[in-house]
Amino acid sequence: MTEESVVATAQRLQPQLVSHFMHLIQQQHLSHAYLFNGADGTGRQVVARTIAMRLFCQNITAEGLPCGQCSECRRILAGDHPDVVTVIPDGQRIKVDQVRYLKAEFTKSAVEGNQKIFIVDQVDRMTTSAANSLLKFIEEPVGKTVALLLTANKNLILPTILSRTQVVDFLRVAPQALASALADAGIAPSQRYLLATLTESVQAAQELTTDDWLKDAQAKVGQWFTACCQGDERAFVRVQSELLPLALNRDRQGVILDMLVQVWHDALRQQAGEVGDQLAFPQVAQASQQVARQLTIDQLVTIMTLTLATRSQLAGNMNFQTILEALTLQILAQVTR
Numbered sequence: 485m486t487e488e489s490v491v492a493t494a495q496r497l498q499p500q501l502v503s504h505f506m507h508l509i510q511q512q513h514l515s516h517a518y519l520f521n522g523a524d525g526t527g528r529q530v531v532a533r534t535i536a537m538r539l540f541c542q543n544i545t546a547e548g549l550p551c552g553q554c555s556e557c558r559r560i561l562a563g564d565h566p567d568v569v570t571v572i573p574d575g576q577r578i579k580v581d582q583v584r585y586l587k588a589e590f591t592k593s594a595v596e597g598n599q600k601i602f603i604v605d606q607v608d609r610m611t612t613s614a615a616n617s618l619l620k621f622i623e624e625p626v627g628k629t630v631a632l633l634l635t636a637n638k639n640l641i642l643p644t645i646l647s648r649t650q651v652v653d654f655l656r657v658a659p660q661a662l663a664s665a666l667a668d669a670g671i672a673p674s675q676r677y678l679l680a681t682l683t684e685s686v687q688a689a690q691e692l693t694t695d696d697w698l699k700d701a702q703a704k705v706g707q708w709f710t711a712c713c714q715g716d717e718r719a720f721v722r723v724q725s726e727l728l729p730l731a732l733n734r735d736r737q738g739v740i741l742d743m744l745v746q747v748w749h750d751a752l753r754q755q756a757g758e759v760g761d762q763l764a765f766p767q768v769a770q771a772s773q774q775v776a777r778q779l780t781i782d783q784l785v786t787i788m789t790l791t792l793a794t795r796s797q798l799a800g801n802m803n804f805q806t807i808l809e810a811l812t813l814q815i816l817a818q819v820t821r
């Protein structure tokens with residue numbers, strides 16, 4: 485299996501944005517503050533890192549892209565470049581010491597005056613005081629500094645920050661494009677489309693497939709789905725006996741919920757006439773085809789809405805088992821109506 489580079493991932497996810505920013509840098513027209521607004525999976529981080537690499541790369545390619553090989557590129561990729569300051573929230577909030585670090589770096593850049601780039605991910609999780617110190621920098625940029633503020637939801641960003649940055653919206657990529665990259669990387673056909681909906685990169689997909697967890701989860705979610713489609717009350721029992729043991733940690737709980745969304749989305753894909761390699765769960769294609777015929781579009785949309793709501797229930801610290809059991813009962817009520 486080959487590993488897709490950061491630049492290649494950025495290009496695949498956001499080809500237009502990447503070439504736009506490469507052009508801006510070449511023309512020396514880069515602004516000093518941007519807000520990258522994009523849901524997880526839209527590549528906001530890889531595009532930010534590509535921009536950082538382009539600013540420092542010693543060996544720009546003929547296409548105007550960073551090489552990814554030189555010592556500058558490699559230090560940025562390793563998170564070890566003194567002029568690329570990255571802050572990722574540690575837990576729920578951006579912490580006070582992270583803000584102190586940012587402030588110290590801002591001050592240093594004012595003194596040194598050399599090229600520097602700040603990348604702050606999940607900037608919506610900044611405390612107000614942290615945001616205010618950031619604002620100060622944005623209002624009075626110093627030297628050749630660039631700030632890339634990243635968020636999955638610009639509605640959570642303080643208006644004062646929104647009005648002082650250029651907002652760049654990252655649209656979601658078609659899973660089909662990632663699925664074909666996964667094919668090139670040797671991912672099994674039965675897992676490609678599912679992984680393309682669960683992850684944003686070949687690397688993340690490969691991390692999920694290093695052991696048998698995904699295969700196992702895909703099979704058990706498929707069985708739960710089939711039981712639901714048949715209105716079989718044993719679907720409820722399967723939550724505890726089959727799905728719970730898969731939920732090794734919070735992360736995996738989230739992946740399982742995403743899988744429940746996708747297995748039901750397959751029924752909608754079937755109604756839309758999509759088949760084969762465009763199904764997340766091809767092994768239960770028959771069940772999803774049947775339920776697509778049996779239920780009205782309204783019923784399917786109701787079920788989709790229920791599955792989509794589980795993510796925020798989990799974020800709200802609801803018990804995982806309770807979420808799944810309540811969902812199963814609601815789905816069974818729809819199917820047997």
Ligand SMILES: [Zn+2]
Nearest residue numbers: 541551554557
């Ligand atoms: Zn380079």
